[in-house]
Amino acid sequence: MTQKTDRLLALLFVILTLVFFGVCATSESFVAWAFERHQNQWSWYIRPLFLIPFCFFAFKQSYSGVFGTILALFTSMFWFNAPETVAPNVQEFLAFEVDWLFLTPWDFQKIMLTLLVPVSFFLLALACWKRSLWMGLGVMALMATGKIIWSVYNAGSSGNAVIIPALVGLVLCMILVFVGFRRMKRN
Numbered sequence: 001m002t003q004k005t006d007r008l009l010a011l012l013f014v015i016l017t018l019v020f021f022g023v024c025a026t027s028e029s030f031v032a033w034a035f036e037r038h039q040n041q042w043s044w045y046i047r048p049l050f051l052i053p054f055c056f057f058a059f060k061q062s063y064s065g066v067f068g069t070i071l072a073l074f075t076s077m078f079w080f081n082a083p084e085t086v087a088p089n090v091q092e093f094l095a096f097e098v099d100w101l102f103l104t105p106w107d108f109q110k111i112m113l114t115l116l117v118p119v120s121f122f123l124l125a126l127a128c129w130k131r132s133l134w135m136g137l138g139v140m141a142l143m144a145t146g147k148i149i150w151s152v153y154n155a156g157s158s159g160n161a162v163i164i165p166a167l168v169g170l171v172l173c174m175i176l177v178f179v180g181f182r183r184m185k186r187n
Helices: 003-026 028-038 042-059 063-078 088-103 108-129 133-186
Strands: none
Touching: 003 028, 003 063, 028 042, 028 063, 028 088, 042 063, 042 108, 042 133, 088 133, 108 133
């Protein structure tokens, strides 16, 4: 793929991601539909795994791969059907997240916390782009730790529902990214 095609495709993925956020910001029915499906914990387990292709594409310096993976990550919350039964702590945590995202006021602290998400993705992409395995693994560990701490601190005991999916995802990602980096650097 040429550099121009890569960047045009990346721009398309950025626009689609912004459209996704725009729909989320303006359509309560879409948010309700998406979060109903996000109660399926399979989406909780696969979401961290998107860090693997994200790191791969950053290592390969593919803008379209990086931004396509980000779009896939965000939309993966509704890829699975809504579950027939949902654990109470999962329902409670997702209700907290919807409330935090859409109902509480956007003050300085909330804006700064939210900005940590794109900043952490930028740092992870930069680490992989520069082929710094240890920096990349460190950023991944901080991302997972931050999600766990934020969830438990802000959502109370229902935030514990995040711990196992985040840790399983972190361990799998770290192992696979470590192995992948070693192989790609060897080649």
